[in-house]
Structures are given as C-alpha cells and as structure tokens.
Amino acid sequence: MTQRRVEFLYLTQQDVIDCGVTNMAMVMNKIEKLFSLRDKGETILPDKVALRWGDADSEAQTGRINAMPGYVGGDVDVAGIKWIASKPMNPRHYNMPRASALTILNNAETGFPLSVMDGTVISAMRTGAATGVAAKYLARKDSKVLCLIGAGTQNHTQMMAVKTALPGINEIHVYDISMDRVKAFIEKAREEVPDAHIEACVSAPEALKGADVIVSATTAVSPIVKAEWVEDGVFISNVGNYEYEFDVVRKAQKIVTDDWDGVIHRGIQTIAKMVLAGELSKERFHGNIGEIINGKKAARENDNEIIFYNAIGMGIEDIIVAKEIYDRALTLRKGQKLTLWEEPYWV
Known part of the structure; x- marks a missing residue:
C-alpha cells in the first residue's frame, strides 16, 4: 500500500x-x-x-x-x-x-x-557570500584594506566573505554614524577575523583612505560616499540602500549586478536611482555576475579598474x-x- x-x-x-x-x-x-x-x-x-x-x-x-x-x-x-x-x-x-x-x-x-x-x-550568510563571490572575480587579488560603511549585523558576514575571498586582507576600517555601534562591531569582529587589524573611523573619507575594497550596508536614503574619496583599482559592493553619489558610479569602469532587472525594479539603490532619473543607460552595464562566472563576460582586467557591484539579493x-x-x-x-x-x- x-x-x-x-x-x-x-x-x-x-x-x-x-x-x-x-x-x-x-x-x-x-x-x-x-x-x-x-x-x-x-x-x-x-x-x-x-x-x-x-x-x-x-x-x-x-x-x-x-x-x-x-x-x-x-x-x-x-x-x-x-x-x-x-x-x-x-x-x-x-x-x-x-x-x-x-x-x-x-x-x-x-x-x-x-x-x-x-x-x-x-539569509545573513548568503548576503555576505554574494559579495564574497563577486570579490573573488572583481577585486584585486592582492587587496589588503577593506572599508566597511555601516556597523550593523549585515557587515559581519560581508567582512567574513571578503576575507574568505581575499585572504590577504589584513586591515579593516569601520565607519558608522554611531560610534557605539562601531565599538560593538569591532569587539565581535576581532573574534571573527583575528588576523586582521580593525580600526574605528570617525568619518567616511577616513574609512575610505587606502581601501582596496569598499562594502556598504546601511539604510541610508542619501549618499554617504563621494567620488573624490574613491581611489583607482577599488572594488565597491553596494549592499544596502542609496549609499553612493551618482559620480561614484560614473567613475567606475565596470558596473556589475547579481540581477540587473531586480536591482532596477527595487529602485532604492544608487544604480536604480540613476536609471530611473535618466542618468544611466543599460549600455553602461557590464553584466550580471553569473555571466562573469560562466566566462561570457570579462572579470577584472587590470589593477586600475574601479568596479561597482550591486546585489539585490534573491x-x-x-x-x-x-x-x-x-x-x-x-x-x-x-x-x-x-x-x-x-x-x-x-x-
């Protein structure tokens, strides 16, 4: 039966x-x-x-x-x-x-x-992992300095993933509008990545100085990062909301997403706001990360490229x-x- x-x-x-x-x-x-x-x-x-x-x-x-x-x-x-x-x-x-x-x-x-x-x-782990996978293909292999914008829970797994993808990361800068959150974040982060020096920063430009990788995970509704603070060769991951002024994206040589249509549909991150405002066309879009993994599109091609990655989460x-x-x-x-x-x- x-x-x-x-x-x-x-x-x-x-x-x-x-x-x-x-x-x-x-x-x-x-x-x-x-x-x-x-x-x-x-x-x-x-x-x-x-x-x-x-x-x-x-x-x-x-x-x-x-x-x-x-x-x-x-x-x-x-x-x-x-x-x-x-x-x-x-x-x-x-x-x-x-x-x-x-x-x-x-x-x-x-x-x-x-x-x-x-x-x-x-959910937290896979969100961090999405940045880690992108960093594997799009960040410089010799990256040493990670900048974290936002000291909430999400940036813990972002940090873990970037460190997994780029073992040479040995310095981490943390910035948040709340210094209490930064201090609590660093106390936990030292357990998670004990072989990296982690320091609190009092401003976004201080945190971005010398960064090879920038990850932002905040609920910001206005830009935190200005283009003049972004150095050549950096890999940027826009995890949270509207965290970068339009000129940061204009400065990038490659724009990559996990899912272009999903990013634009959600409408709250920098790339989506640019498209909706008529400030960015799809012709500037390099490709989804899956196309790069499958060899259809190029990964990082030189050490000077600024690559802007935007994950919507699926x-x-x-x-x-x-x-x-x-x-x-x-x-x-x-x-x-x-x-x-x-x-x-x-x-």
Whole structure:
C-alpha cells in the first residue's frame, strides 16, 4: 500500500548552525553555483512580495515582511520560499534582532514540504557570500584594506566573505554614524577575523583612505560616499540602500549586478536611482555576475579598474543554501520530523 503520510523536517536555528551554515567558504560555493545556474536559465525567480503596514513612507522605522519564492534546477532541483521580516526598531525597543526568517523547501515533483527551518542565519550568510563571490572575480587579488560603511549585523558576514575571498586582507576600517555601534562591531569582529587589524573611523573619507575594497550596508536614503574619496583599482559592493553619489558610479569602469532587472525594479539603490532619473543607460552595464562566472563576460582586467557591484539579493540564494543544510541534517540526524497529515483529507 502506498505511504500517504506526509512529513517534513523542522530545523531550529541551532540545528541550522550545527549543519554548517556559518562556514562561509561552503556558503560562497553554493552562491557561486547559484549565480552560474541563474545565468544558464536553470532557476525561476518570481517577483518579491513586500508586505508593509503602518507608515510606508518611513520604512527605515516601520519595516516590512518579504516573501521570496523560487526554484533552483540542475542537480539541486528544489523549490522553496523565504519569509523574512525586517523590523529596524527591534534592537532598540525589544533587544531583539532586526531580521527574522523562515525558509521552506518543497519537493519539486510532488510539491510536498521537505523542510521548514530557521532562515535568519542563512539569509545573513548568503548576503555576505554574494559579495564574497563577486570579490573573488572583481577585486584585486592582492587587496589588503577593506572599508566597511555601516556597523550593523549585515557587515559581519560581508567582512567574513571578503576575507574568505581575499585572504590577504589584513586591515579593516569601520565607519558608522554611531560610534557605539562601531565599538560593538569591532569587539565581535576581532573574534571573527583575528588576523586582521580593525580600526574605528570617525568619518567616511577616513574609512575610505587606502581601501582596496569598499562594502556598504546601511539604510541610508542619501549618499554617504563621494567620488573624490574613491581611489583607482577599488572594488565597491553596494549592499544596502542609496549609499553612493551618482559620480561614484560614473567613475567606475565596470558596473556589475547579481540581477540587473531586480536591482532596477527595487529602485532604492544608487544604480536604480540613476536609471530611473535618466542618468544611466543599460549600455553602461557590464553584466550580471553569473555571466562573469560562466566566462561570457570579462572579470577584472587590470589593477586600475574601479568596479561597482550591486546585489539585490534573491530568494533562490536562500533556497540553494537551505537545500545543502537539509541534506546535511538528514546525514547528521538533526532536526525533528513533523507530520503534516497521516492521510489526506481530500485526494
């Protein structure tokens, strides 16, 4: 008789961590594969759905919940969705993280759920990994100085990923409008990258001085970085919002994204604002990172190029990492099996 009971594996955040999600090299390997599959047309990425309530004009305070579905093909062959809340006032009001997420995986053949797991750490790690993969192809191999604009949670995984991609990074500059955040960030960062000198900077131009790599992850609604502060040969990753004045992008020899259409559709980062204002045409766009990974477009071609990278973040990134965690959980016998039904109510 056919087994008709449907079970799925529930994984707590600790289960997900125990299955290796904080191994940045592993996550970067999965994200690089995802970018390659995306370029080959082997993924499906519907539009992100953003749920907002309260004052929609002050999202930096009220936050949102995003639904990010997708399918990853190839030998991954799994569907899923990330349901992630971002409530910026949580740390201040509740002493709780800004972001919380659940990731659901579904069997691609039957549609039945395979797993429900904490997606919070996966989300942070894959976002950092996207910059790390780009840095592998677009930053100078001998890069030594990393500049971080923003001292929030996200820049921890950005820092981990850049250091993984560029082991020669030995100096890290950190700038934020809150020096208290900078101090707290550096205390934790010294545990994460103990072989690098990390210093607090009181201004953005001080932080950018001598930088080989610049990563910004803030909620800024007006530019922080000016073109005259950006030196030749730098790799820039715009992770957060509107963090660079238009002239920074104009100064770049290459403009690269994870997904051009997604960046423009979201409309809040520097490149998108330039396009929407008629200040940047797609002819200036070099390519998506997947095209570079697959050898269709050139990576860095000389040490003097300024390369501007903009990642929007895609739910399929969470799905490919979550599938690896699910497979490891089965091997390691982590998590708890829960029953959806013993017998279907309707067939």
